[in-house]
Amino acid sequence: MSLEEIDNLFYLLENPTRRRILQLLSRERLYPLQLSREIDVSQQAVVKHLRILEEHGMVASRDEPSDRGPNRRVYRASRSVSLHIDVGPTTFREQAAPMAEDAELSTEQLRIRSAIAEARNMEPSARMDLLARVGEDLRHSLRDHEQKRQQLLALISELNREVGRCSRKADCSYDERRLLHHMLQNPSYTIEGAAAALGLREAEVRLLLAGLEERGLAR
Amino acid sequence: MSLEEIDNLFYLLENPTRRRILQLLSRERLYPLQLSREIDVSQQAVVKHLRILEEHGMVASRDEPSDRGPNRRVYRASRSVSLHIDVGPTTFREQAAPMAEDAELSTEQLRIRSAIAEARNMEPSARMDLLARVGEDLRHSLRDHEQKRQQLLALISELNREVGRCSRKADCSYDERRLLHHMLQNPSYTIEGAAAALGLREAEVRLLLAGLEERGLAR
Numbered sequence: 001m002s003l004e005e006i007d008n009l010f011y012l013l014e015n016p017t018r019r020r021i022l023q024l025l026s027r028e029r030l031y032p033l034q035l036s037r038e039i040d041v042s043q044q045a046v047v048k049h050l051r052i053l054e055e056h057g058m059v060a061s062r063d064e065p066s067d068r069g070p071n072r073r074v075y076r077a078s079r080s081v082s083l084h085i086d087v088g089p090t091t092f093r094e095q096a097a098p099m100a101e102d103a104e105l106s107t108e109q110l111r112i113r114s115a116i117a118e119a120r121n122m123e124p125s126a127r128m129d130l131l132a133r134v135g136e137d138l139r140h141s142l143r144d145h146e147q148k149r150q151q152l153l154a155l156i157s158e159l160n161r162e163v164g165r166c167s168r169k170a171d172c173s174y175d176e177r178r179l180l181h182h183m184l185q186n187p188s189y190t191i192e193g194a195a196a197a198l199g200l201r202e203a204e205v206r207l208l209l210a211g212l213e214e215r216g217l218a219r
Numbered sequence: 220m221s222l223e224e225i226d227n228l229f230y231l232l233e234n235p236t237r238r239r240i241l242q243l244l245s246r247e248r249l250y251p252l253q254l255s256r257e258i259d260v261s262q263q264a265v266v267k268h269l270r271i272l273e274e275h276g277m278v279a280s281r282d283e284p285s286d287r288g289p290n291r292r293v294y295r296a297s298r299s300v301s302l303h304i305d306v307g308p309t310t311f312r313e314q315a316a317p318m319a320e321d322a323e324l325s326t327e328q329l330r331i332r333s334a335i336a337e338a339r340n341m342e343p344s345a346r347m348d349l350l351a352r353v354g355e356d357l358r359h360s361l362r363d364h365e366q367k368r369q370q371l372l373a374l375i376s377e378l379n380r381e382v383g384r385c386s387r388k389a390d391c392s393y394d395e396r397r398l399l400h401h402m403l404q405n406p407s408y409t410i411e412g413a414a415a416a417l418g419l420r421e422a423e424v425r426l427l428l429a430g431l432e433e434r435g436l437a438r
Contacts, residue, residue, distance in 0.1 A: 022311060077307060082369075116381050154318070163350055
């Protein structure tokens with residue numbers, strides 16, 4: 001997703017009330033009064049947040065008949081998206097991606113999916129037991145996964161430190177260092193692309209590149 | 220990290236200018252004028268953002284002697300943290316964690332770390348080649364990793380849908396469904412904990428639990 005979309009997701013998700021609303025709507029359809037009661041925010045404020053979320057496709061609504069009185073508008077979460085940011089002394093990564101509900105599964109994961117489906121024929125208590133167990137396994141895998149991701153990020157951070165050392169040792173200018181970073185992040189960089197990304201003219205990029213080549217930092 | 224800390228990180232990172240500042244400071248120390256030029260925002264605004272980031276420990280500064288004129292204040296990114304949120308029709312996860320710079324590495328990862336360190340004795344061009352190659356590998360691993368995480372999230376989302384089906388089939392009340400979700404997310408839940416999380420009295424939770432047990436949804 002583009003930088004603009006990342007900005008937009010941050011704007012939508014920064015608000016704690018909007019995040020609580022999305023959390024509740026990820027479990028079931030609710031109407032504004034229920035949301036207002038559960039998160040202890042005025043119904044007026046809830047409606048305002050729902051409007052913003054709906055404008056951005058995060059929730060969808062429809063009118064449903066009510067037992068007492070006129071139809072009421074019921075909301076559900078409607079958009080799957082992940083927003084991740086990692087910041088640190090030598091790390092910066094931000095990304096947003098639609099969640100792939102149809103992600104290709106491994107054999108082990110297909111087995112889990114079958115188990116979830118088969119549970120439908122079980123007695124309620126056995127079914128809930130199985131779902132609880134599978135849930136715990138999945139949350140455990142996710143934690144493992146987070147840890148491995150941390151390891152990868154630690155290595156990337158170390159690599160970035162090393163590139164920094166390298167460019168300092170070679171007495172690179174500020175723009176040379178910027179170009180070097182751009183080249184390392186974009187192995188198939190072009191002069192035009194680098195110029196656009198760094199806000200330089202193409203002639204300047206060529207000059208910087210020549211300087212880096214001279215010192216063996218690029219070729 | 221607590222919900223309050225997640226709120227706080229969203230507040231700090233939602234602002235696009237602050238994110239650009241952190242991105243630039245993750246590469247090298249810079250002073251406000253450099254930041255202002257690079258992101259095309261007034262120096263006054265940059266200084267304001269730096270003050271907020273520093274108050275929250277995201278950046279640190281120190282005075283450095285300048286070639287021309289008085290000392291100048293130089294900033295660097297100082298805090299490692301990851302913020303992740305996944306939202307969707309049956310998914311809601313938000314988490315913030317300090318990045319573990321000293322994460323325990325696998326054998327393969329230790330090999331990569333050694334390669335990075337050994338590169339220090341190489342000629343500049345060979346060194347940059349190696350760092351570029353390692354960087355590409357790591358970014359590739361990270362992408363693989365994201366994909367596997369998506370698969371896990373897809374399964375968790377499927378599980379949540381199934382739990383929803385289960386509770387609808389058993390004609391659970393709204394509070395019963397809330398309790399059921401709480402129990403599944405917290406396998407070692409307590410009556411006290413559930414009451415606090417759901418904003419109910421303990422007596423109410425006991426009553427709901429009895430109802431769920433009667434229908435075989437809890438035991």
